[in-house]
Amino acid sequence: MPKEQFEMISQNQNSFENLGTILLDLLTRRGKTITEELRDALAFFMLHLGQAEHLGGLCAELDATPQNKKYAELLREAELLTDSSNKIADEPNNLSVAPTPFLLDESEPKKLRIYSRRNFCSESRLAAGIHGMCSTSASDVNEVKEALAQLEQTLKNARENGDKKAYSLNPLQLEAAELAVSEKFSVICGGPGTGKTTTVVKFIEAFLEIHPKGIIQMCAPTGKATSRLLESVKNQADAGPSSAPYYPAVRKALAEDRLTSLTIHKLLVTDLSNGKRPSADNPIEADLLIVDESSMIDSALALKLIRSIDPTKTQTVFLGDKHQLAAVGPGSVFADISDNSGVLKGHIVELKESIRFNDKSAIGRLAQRMLAFEEGREAGISDFISEVEYTDDQPFEGFKDTGVFFKSAGRNLPLQAQKWLEEKLDSYCNAVENLNLTLTLNDKNEVDSRSANFENLPNDVQQALKDVWNELSTFRPLCAQREGPTGVNAVNDYCEDFVKTAFIVPSADDMYNGKVIIVRQNDSGLGVANGDVAVIFGLKTADSDKPMWYAFIGDLKKIVPAQLLPKYDTAFAITIHQSQGSGFRDVAIFLPTLSAGSDAASLCTRELLYTGITRSEKTCQIFGAKDALDMSLKTVTQRSGGLPQRLKERFSEQG
Numbered sequence: 215m216p217k218e219q220f221e222m223i224s225q226n227q228n229s230f231e232n233l234g235t236i237l238l239d240l241l242t243r244r245g246k247t248i249t250e251e252l253r254d255a256l257a258f259f260m261l262h263l264g265q266a267e268h269l270g271g272l273c274a275e276l277d278a279t280p281q282n283k284k285y286a287e288l289l290r291e292a293e294l295l296t297d298s299s300n301k302i303a304d305e306p307n308n309l310s311v312a313p314t315p316f317l318l319d320e321s322e323p324k325k326l327r328i329y330s331r332r333n334f335c336s337e338s339r340l341a342a343g344i345h346g347m348c349s350t351s352a353s354d355v356n357e358v359k360e361a362l363a364q365l366e367q368t369l370k371n372a373r374e375n376g377d378k379k380a381y382s383l384n385p386l387q388l389e390a391a392e393l394a395v396s397e398k399f400s401v402i403c404g405g406p407g408t409g410k411t412t413t414v415v416k417f418i419e420a421f422l423e424i425h426p427k428g429i430i431q432m433c434a435p436t437g438k439a440t441s442r443l444l445e446s447v448k449n450q451a452d453a454g455p456s457s458a459p460y461y462p463a464v465r466k467a468l469a470e471d472r473l474t475s476l477t478i479h480k481l482l483v484t485d486l487s488n489g490k491r492p493s494a495d496n497p498i499e500a501d502l503l504i505v506d507e508s509s510m511i512d513s514a515l516a517l518k519l520i521r522s523i524d525p526t527k528t529q530t531v532f533l534g535d536k537h538q539l540a541a542v543g544p545g546s547v548f549a550d551i552s553d554n555s556g557v558l559k560g561h562i563v564e565l566k567e568s569i570r571f572n573d574k575s576a577i578g579r580l581a582q583r584m585l586a587f588e589e590g591r592e593a594g595i596s597d598f599i600s601e602v603e604y605t606d607d608q609p610f611e612g613f614k615d616t617g618v619f620f621k622s623a624g625r626n627l628p629l630q631a632q633k634w635l636e637e638k639l640d641s642y643c644n645a646v647e648n649l650n651l652t653l654t655l656n657d658k659n660e661v662d663s664r665s666a667n668f669e670n671l672p673n674d675v676q677q678a679l680k681d682v683w684n685e686l687s688t689f690r691p692l693c694a695q696r697e698g699p700t701g702v703n704a705v706n707d708y709c710e711d712f713v714k715t716a717f718i719v720p721s722a723d724d725m726y727n728g729k730v731i732i733v734r735q736n737d738s739g740l741g742v743a744n745g746d747v748a749v750i751f752g753l754k755t756a757d758s759d760k761p762m763w764y765a766f767i768g769d770l771k772k773i774v775p776a777q778l779l780p781k782y783d784t785a786f787a788i789t790i791h792q793s794q795g796s797g798f799r800d801v802a803i804f805l806p807t808l809s810a811g812s813d814a815a816s817l818c819t820r821e822l823l824y825t826g827i828t829r830s831e832k833t834c835q836i837f838g839a840k841d842a843l844d845m846s847l848k849t850v851t852q853r854s855g856g857l858p859q860r861l862k863e864r865f866s867e868q869g
């Protein structure tokens with residue numbers, strides 16, 4: 215292997231390097247001759263596998279050059295590698311198939327894909343699970359379609375009679391709803407505000423009209439996304455006059471707890487009615503399963519979820535935006551299953567028109583132009599950027615809906631970024647001011663004795679907390695990086711200083727009213743999960759001036775004594791990765807700071823930028839250097855994997 219390539223790849227330290235050494239040791243102990251070439255071949259594949267793992271891929275994807283093929287052959291001769299076969303996926307412990315640690319997939323011309331056995335098996339099982347769901351027909355299709363048509367007619371009539379909140383689906387939404395009615399496995403993808411939830415609510419209403427006792431399970435990868443989905447469904451279901459609501463069946467199911475929303479993790483560990491956890495033998499008990507924010511699901515979680523679905527019983531709809539960041543864990547499942555050019559074509563509808571961000575909204579135009587850029591049509595992204603750019607030669611007259619400040623970060627945050635933060639933190643501090651809470655001793659005892667239940671707090675305290683939460687939900691600085699002058703740590707330090715100064719809190723104090731935190735660990739006993747955001751507040755009693763500190767998790771309407779919290783970080787600002795699944799009225803994006811020796815360039819990707827921009831519900835400002843924005847617009851990352859290929863094999867083998 216060329217020396218430079220070896221050095222380039224070996225910068226990524228990972229588990230595969232150790233594995234290579236272990237395997238050589240094993241071969242020696244088995245009495246095999248280890249040639250220099252075999253050593254080279256093993257090092258080469260381990261380093262490529264390690265690099266793929268580092269980038270979230272499932273396999274090493276290489277050109278089928280004579281040299282690479284020769285290396286693969288050497289591994290095959292050493293019984294470290296076999297050709298891939300779906301039989302292995304069905305029977306991973308089948309001893310008639312040599313249990314080699316690696317598998318070679320040569321099914322695509324000019325490509326070699328090397329997998330660890332585990333990754334190949336899970337990819338194949340995922341394909342088998344999806345194929346199983348696609349091969350089962352939905353029941354009562356015509357009846358549900360008829361109910362959907364009737365609902366559409368009711369809404370059309372109501373609109374004609376002057377109810378502006380009543381609207382019928384646009385043609386693509388209708389196509390998506392009808393797809394969900396007709397298939398056991400369907401994928402509805404679309405950008406922010408394209409009507410994914412609206413489409414699904416109408417489908418659920420029609421489904422429940424025909425199956426009045428139906429159980430609808432909604433789920434999403436994070437707590438925030440789960441509560442946002444439930445909130446959105448509840449809001450939409452509220453439409454219509456109280457005497458004749460438009461979504462009576464959805465309302466009834468919500469009231470009877472037959473329409474609930476859980477994180478996927480929770481769903482998979484919550485006991486079923488038979489006391490067992492969901493699995494292939496004890497599938498999830500739902501007639502409809504709605505999976506939101508699917509782009510955040512990594513391949514291991516997707517496999518667990520899909521294996522726990524009984525396709526003969528449950529109809530599943532995956533919702534998501536394929537242009538967003540892929541999951542933190544490996545794989546690009548949603549991008550693969552929403553690929554319209556593959557075998558799942560008939561199971562996918564892409565909603566293209568954003569209703570929330572029409573062409574008049576700058577964010578909508580920016581997001582659309584970014585996507586057009588992706589399709590190879592430049593579509594004026596540079597013109598658009600220059601339209602919203604703030605230049606030094608124009609007097610600053612306040613923030614527009616969308617704006618770009620090009621300033622290379624020095625040691626401090628750019629001045630305009632400080633200005634934006636100050637504006638937002640000022641309003642936030644006004645709400646925090648009311649958190650100076652003193653309880654009567656009785657109230658305090660009540661709170662303590664009922665394990666710190668939000669509902670047990672006096673009404674004025676509950677209200678003060680809700681107000682702070684609402685204010686916090688209106689804005690969020692989102693950073694690409696953790697470190698550096700515009701990283702999440704620096705922005706948090708700035709915000710923390712601001713709030714502490716406003717309330718004259720000694721800088722050494724860790725706890726203070728209005729501190730924002732993000733939980734970094736699950737704690738099932740406390741009922742908090744990694745990613746939950748909370749506001750810290752102190753409760754004093756008349757007999758003591760020293761407050762007891764609590765964390766208020768607004769999304770869950772829950773309070774937790776701060777001393778019981780698992781690991782957490784300050785979170786006035788969060789990373790763009792952490793913001794997935796959330797939405798805020800005003801967003802500021804801090805681009806990566808490109809500097810020598812940092813790996814910030816790897817964060818300059820279009821998915822990251824697009825995910826940040828689309829967290830915004832109304833306004834979005836971008837701070838950073840022009841080269842970081844240019845690089846982000848031009849760089850699309852692709853994870854290595856072969857799920858489309860595995861699906862193709864399944865569908866061609868079994869129809």
Ligand SMILES: Nc1ncnc2c1ncn2[C@@H]1O[C@H](COP(=O)(O)OP(=O)(O)OP(=O)(O)O)[C@@H](O)[C@H]1O
Nearest residue numbers: 381382383384405406407408409410411412569570
């Ligand atoms: N066909 C339509 N006609 C009019 N308004 C619509 C239509 N479809 C959706 N809307 C409205 O557009 C807004 C966005 O819809 P919705 O929340 O369903 O989109 P979404 O794709 O689920 O958004 P998100 O990306 O935030 O999850 C809502 O206010 C909804 O009421």
